Amino acid sequence: MERELISKKELLELTGISYGQLYRWKRKRLIPEEWFIRKSTFTGQETFFPKELILGRIDQIINKKDDLSLDELAEKLSQSPLVPDMHATAGELLERNIVSKVVLDRYGITHGSERGAVYSFPEFFPLFVIDQLLAAGEISLEEGGLLVETLNEQWQKLEGKPCDLLFFRKMGLSTCVIVSVPAELHFDKGVKVVARLSLLDLTEQVKGKLI
Template sequence: MNEDLISKKELLDVTGISYGQLYRWKRKNLIPEQWFIRKSSYTGQETFFPRDKILQRIDRILNMKDDLSLDALADVFSPGLADIRLTAGEILERNMVTSSALNLYIEVADPAAQSLLFEFDKLLSMYVLDQWLQSGDISLEEGRLLIEMLNEHLPRIAGMDGGIILIRKKGVSTFILVANDPQIYVDPGAKIAAHLSLAQCTEALKLLINGSEV
């Protein structure tokens, strides 16, 4: 994995936070242990972070720490599924997903409209669907495929830092759900049409549920 890294020193310079804050947030699990990457440098062992992830996370923490306690924030950032059930009405009311995504989801996953309440993993599936429908990355037909796939497999990687990838080759599309969101490469005929981090979707969705602005 050849991610762009930022050194601890540079991170503190750029964000203006102190060592104390950084360590405090780590203790509160706002910054995952795996992001602390120890590497040798010419001055000895230094700690590095994945640049984009840590900068976005610190920006979020700084923006939200006045509204939410550190423990509540830790909940938002944890990849674990929140314990929540919402009705279709509540989902639309909170603008979590558009009504077209919700309708498509119900049509495919629950045609008899039996369940009135949707758990977090279902909300997450809807959210992914909605993101891609809105961005135009997928068609409605592909959306159906996506829902079926997420319904079947999403619970298996619950709580992991997963990713979902859409690959197209000669007009045929395939969704791939992966745990731990690795870097993937495809043959020249194929194309990675879309890629979403489930951890980031989970985070965004939890923020919508908590009613804060993203």
């Protein structure tokens, strides 16, 4: 799956920020260098960005820049991309729409979903992932359990590498795989890939909701 890109010009038009702001945020390390993708187009070289990541990030910056200085914000955003050091209580997860009540009741670390229970990032991130898939109607609650288990077991081994999570079915059987990207996968005809999610993108989304 190709990441959707957005050109610098479109980005500025869409978000209403100026060139000066964009360059300033780059200088302050609010926008990582890797997101500036140079490509040649018919009008010469242009800069592109991964669309979802950059839009999410700019939204965070605009919303938070009144409360935090740019330097403080840079510090928050620059934590290890895949395993940020974040904690949230069950209550917060619900309030900020990170995890729905159904998922929390069923797969939460404390049964009966006490609102005060504290979740670390590796604990609530799998819940967020399946919540997304459940909301999209792509998997069933049982299959969600499989995903949570896989993510919990494999999380440490990923060591912050960018990975995709694939969920696929064949003849009614469902299974999931975590692959480090970039990788191309080819399946036999009977396989239906239900979902392919970039864990890095999802991490960014969660960070955006929590900061």
